[in-house]
Amino acid sequence: MDSELSDDPVALKILIAGGFGVGKTTLVGSISEIKPLRTEEVLSDIGIGVDDLDGVEKKTTTTVAMDFGRITIREGLVVYLFGTPGQERFWFMWDELSHGALGAVVIADTRRLTDCFPSVDYFEQRGTPFVVAVNCFDGASRHSVEDVRIALDLDDDVPVLLCDVRRRASAKEVMVSLVEHSLRTLTAAG
Amino acid sequence: MTMWMDDEAGPLVRPYALTRGRTRSASGETLDLIAMVSAVGDPPGGLGPEQLAILRAARSPISVADVAVELDLPVGVVRVLLSDLHDHGLISVTAPNAAGPRPSERLLKEVINGLRAL
Numbered sequence: 001m002d003s004e005l006s007d008d009p010v011a012l013k014i015l016i017a018g019g020f021g022v023g024k025t026t027l028v029g030s031i032s033e034i035k036p037l038r039t040e041e042v043l044s045d046i047g048i049g050v051d052d053l054d055g056v057e058k059k060t061t062t063t064v065a066m067d068f069g070r071i072t073i074r075e076g077l078v079v080y081l082f083g084t085p086g087q088e089r090f091w092f093m094w095d096e097l098s099h100g101a102l103g104a105v106v107i108a109d110t111r112r113l114t115d116c117f118p119s120v121d122y123f124e125q126r127g128t129p130f131v132v133a134v135n136c137f138d139g140a141s142r143h144s145v146e147d148v149r150i151a152l153d154l155d156d157d158v159p160v161l162l163c164d165v166r167r168r169a170s171a172k173e174v175m176v177s178l179v180e181h182s183l184r185t186l187t188a189a190g
Numbered sequence: 191m192t193m194w195m196d197d198e199a200g201p202l203v204r205p206y207a208l209t210r211g212r213t214r215s216a217s218g219e220t221l222d223l224i225a226m227v228s229a230v231g232d233p234p235g236g237l238g239p240e241q242l243a244i245l246r247a248a249r250s251p252i253s254v255a256d257v258a259v260e261l262d263l264p265v266g267v268v269r270v271l272l273s274d275l276h277d278h279g280l281i282s283v284t285a286p287n288a289a290g291p292r293p294s295e296r297l298l299k300e301v302i303n304g305l306r307a308l
Contacts, residue, residue, distance in 0.1 A: 008226075008284065009226055009251050009284075010293070010297065011224040011226060011253050011286050012224075012286075012293060012301065013223070013224050013286070031308070034259070037259050066265070068255055068259065070256070071304075071305070071308070073300060073301055073304030073305070074300075074304065077297070077300065077301070077304070078253070079301060079305075080223070080224050080253065080255060082223065082255075096220070096222075096223075097223070099222070100222070100224075100286055102293065102298075168308075172305055172306070172308055175305050176302055176305045176306055179298055179301050179302050179305065180302060182298060183295060183298040183299070183302070186292055186293075186295065186298065187295065
């Protein structure tokens with residue numbers, strides 16, 4: 001695409017999804033060049049609820065936080081990371097977030113694998129390329145990648161990898177795996 | 191720009207006061223979070239401090255999400271303010287897919303190499 005050779009800055013979007021408290025914010029923080037910012041989206045007609053572990057019952061403002069991170073590849077080429085709100089009633093926001101996204105990382109916790117089913121379903125239905133990153137929490141029993149693939153009923157071409165979202169090297173590996181997968185999907189589509 | 195008493199009280203000026211209560215722009219357009227905005231020309235008089243801060247932040251192209259971060263304002267508020275500025279011809283907006291519907295193979299390879307080099 002010739003226009004990409006010009007000076008026009010190119011911005012790409014990667015989504016970080018998964019259940020409540022699974023490590024989305026931590027993953028963004030491990031790899032983003034800026035502190036993981038929680039960009040609040042204030043909603044006009046939605047009741048309480050933020051994707052947060054404490055204070056939920058006290059919260060009366062109508063806000064939902066989105067994790068936001070940035071990786072500058074070079075001047076004029078930037079990857080933006082957006083953590084999707086964990087609760088299902090904020091899914092209307094997902095449609096906008098996933099529009100034009102390069103792909104998504106679905107973080108899974110094997111202790112409560114069902115939490116990531118909705119994310120997997122969502123990206124499968126939208127045809128958004130995604131990888132499943134199994135976050136190996138301390139003390140969590142390790143399942144094989146193959147077990148997770150079977151449990152989530154994933155297509156053979158969907159990468160599944162074990163990771164520790166707190167570690168930058170691990171977070172990097174997850175991102176590389178996703179972009180490689182997006183590239184394969186793009187090439188296969190012609 | 192947004193004065194806070196403390197976290198409990200929240201901002202002194204409620205975010206949507208800046209948009210005079212609007213959650214959508216007059217034109218109804220919703221700017222993509224990664225659309226790039228740039229200031230165009232010199233700002234006229236009569237703009238509010240938030241609008242001026244946006245134009246300062248957008249002297250070189252900046253994404254809508256980054257503007258929200260710079261101004262420490264909710265994305266919804268920033269979108270309305272940006273749409274106002276756009277309606278008045280004070281910023282230009284480049285949609286994220288202006289370079290084509292999908293990123294090219296070359297670009298993705300560059301991203302992969304860039305990520306590996308981090």
